[in-house]
Amino acid sequence: MKIHVKLMVLSVLVVTAASDAMGTPLFSNQRSGNGCGGAAVECTSFQIDDQTAATSNVNTQANVGMAGLAYDANNDILYGIKNGANSELFTIDQASGASTSIGNTGINDAVGLAYDNANNTLWTSTNGSGGTGGIGQFHTLNVADGSALSNIAGFQERLDGLAYGNGNLYAQQETGTGTIFVVNQTTGAGTAIANQALPNTGSWQGLAFQNGMLYAADCCAGGNGELWSVDPTTGATASVGSNDTFRLQSLASTVPEPTTLVLLGLGAIGMGLYGRRRRR
Numbered sequence: 427m428k429i430h431v432k433l434m435v436l437s438v439l440v441v442t443a444a445s446d447a448m449g450t451p452l453f454s455n456q457r458s459g460n461g462c463g464g465a466a467v468e469c470t471s472f473q474i475d476d477q478t479a480a481t482s483n484v485n486t487q488a489n490v491g492m493a494g495l496a497y498d499a500n501n502d503i504l505y506g507i508k509n510g511a512n513s514e515l516f517t518i519d520q521a522s523g524a525s526t527s528i529g530n531t532g533i534n535d536a537v538g539l540a541y542d543n544a545n546n547t548l549w550t551s552t553n554g555s556g557g558t559g560g561i562g563q564f565h566t567l568n569v570a571d572g573s574a575l576s577n578i579a580g581f582q583e584r585l586d587g588l589a590y591g592n593g594n595l596y597a598q599q600e601t602g603t604g605t606i607f608v609v610n611q612t613t614g615a616g617t618a619i620a621n622q623a624l625p626n627t628g629s630w631q632g633l634a635f636q637n638g639m640l641y642a643a644d645c646c647a648g649g650n651g652e653l654w655s656v657d658p659t660t661g662a663t664a665s666v667g668s669n670d671t672f673r674l675q676s677l678a679s680t681v682p683e684p685t686t687l688v689l690l691g692l693g694a695i696g697m698g699l700y701g702r703r704r705r706r
Contacts, residue, residue: 450476450636450680450681451473451474451475451476451481451482451483452473452474452475452476452634452636452641452653452677452678452679452680453471453473453495453497453504453520453677453678453679453680454471454472454473454474454481454495454632454643454672454674454675454676454677454678455469455470455471455472455491455492455495455506455523455675455676456469456470456471456472456651456672456673456674456675469491469492470484470485470523470672471484471485471518471523472484472485472672474653474669474674474677475666476636476637476639476641476653476655476666477666478666478667479652479653479666479667479668479669480667481669481671481672483521485522485523491508491675492506492507492508492516492518492525492675492676493507493508493509493513493536493537493538493539493586493631493675493676494506494507494509494536494537494538494539494540494550494551494586494588494632494676495507495518495539495632495634495676495677495678496539496540496541496548496549496588496590496678497541497678497679497680498541498543498546498548498569499541499543499680499681499682500543500546503517503569504517504518504519504520504678504680505517505518505528505539505541505548505569506518506525506539506676507531507536507537507539507550508536509535509536509537509553510534510535511534512530512531512532512533512534513530513531513532513533513534513535513536513550513552514527514528514529514530514531514572515527515528515529515530515531515567515569515572516528520680528569528570528571528572529571529572529573530572530573531550531565531567531572531573531574532573532574533550533552533563533565533574534552535552535553535554536550536551536552536553536565537550537551537552537553537584537585537586537588537600537631538550538551538585538586538587538588538597538598538633539588539676539678540588540589540590540595540596540633541590542590542595543590543682544593547566548566548567548569549564549565549566549567549588549590549595550564550565550566550567550588551563551564551565551580551585551586551588551597552564552565552580553583553584553585553586553600554580554582554583554584561579561580561581561582561583562580562582562583562584562585563577563578563579563580563614564577564578564579564580564595564597564609564611564614565577565578578611578612578613578614579614580597580614580616581607581614581615581616582599582616584599584600584601585597585598585599585600585607586598586599586600586630586631586632586633587600587604587606587630587631587632587633587642587643587677588633589633589634589635589640589677590635591635591636591638591640591658592635592638592658594608594609594658595608595609595611596608596609596633596635596640596658597609597616597633598630598633598642599630600629600630600631601630602626603623603624603625603626604624604625604627604630604642604644605618605619605622605624606618606619606622606633606640606642606656606658607619619656619658619661620660620661621660621661621662622656622661622662622663623661623663624642624644624654624656624663625644625647627644627646627647629644629645629646629647630642630643630644630645631643631644631645631674631675631676632645632674632675632676632677633677634677634678634679635658635679636679636681637681638658639655639656639657639658640655640656640657640658641653641654641655641656641666641677641679642654642655642656643674643675643676643677644674645673645674645675646673647668650668650669650670650671650672650673651668651669651672651673651674652665652666652667652668652669652674653665653666653667653669653674654666
């Protein structure tokens with residue numbers, strides 16, 4: 427009976443946590459080129475609300491300018507990747523925005539970053555030949571030194587946005603209507619989300635999965651950024667709002683998925699039951 431009660435309490439806590447997470451801002455970064463170019467604002471980190479697009483916790487401490495962001499909920503680590511030659515991998519302090527180098531990936535022109543919390547796998551996508559028709563690639567990365575662990579051929583270039591959720595790896599096309607694809611993690615093939623239609627802006631840069639929804643960052647709408655929500659099941663899209671201060675270069679959710687919360691909770695209960703048995 428006590429075990430059943432504990433499981434019921436856990437269920438309530440998980441539902442409550444998921445509910446409380448609604449409205450929690452996404453972590454974002456504005457960058458220009460491959461570095462800060464001497465102006466910290468070009469590489470400012472901040473949070474953007476997934477319901478209003480309002481920004482908070484703005485930090486102008488100059489980092490190297492992240493093309494992609496990803497969050498490891500199991501270890502509470504925020505990763506960032508810099509595009510360009512060797513595409514360096516970093517950890518990012520969520521409070522200050524300061525970045526610490528892990529190492530070079532050896533990959534050219536990495537742009538997207540996503541973390542699979544179920545399998546503890548960090549993914550990145552590359553930009554192909556930068557507008558010349560080359561095909562990009564997907565890689566998994568060693569979080570200890572940044573090196574690439576695998577290389578999977580992509581299906582087109584300029585897949586700037588990368589996100590992981592509900593067991594799927596999602597990639598977003600930078601140009602046109604920002605088509606979002608579910609990526610086959612073995613072959614690299616992509617299947618477009620049905621009925622998904624975003625504005626044809628040609629500047630889709632960031633993608634994140636949070637609370638069952640995808641969030642897409644239009645880098646430079648109206649000179650700044652605009653955040654959109656995309657239902658990964660129906661493809662329905664809606665503008666969350668424009669941001670009149672920052673370009674939206676990258677996005678990451680720092681809210682664990684409900685599945686992760688359940689696993690953490692079950693682990694805690696298991697440890698508690700083990701302790702009770704040990705004391706008998």
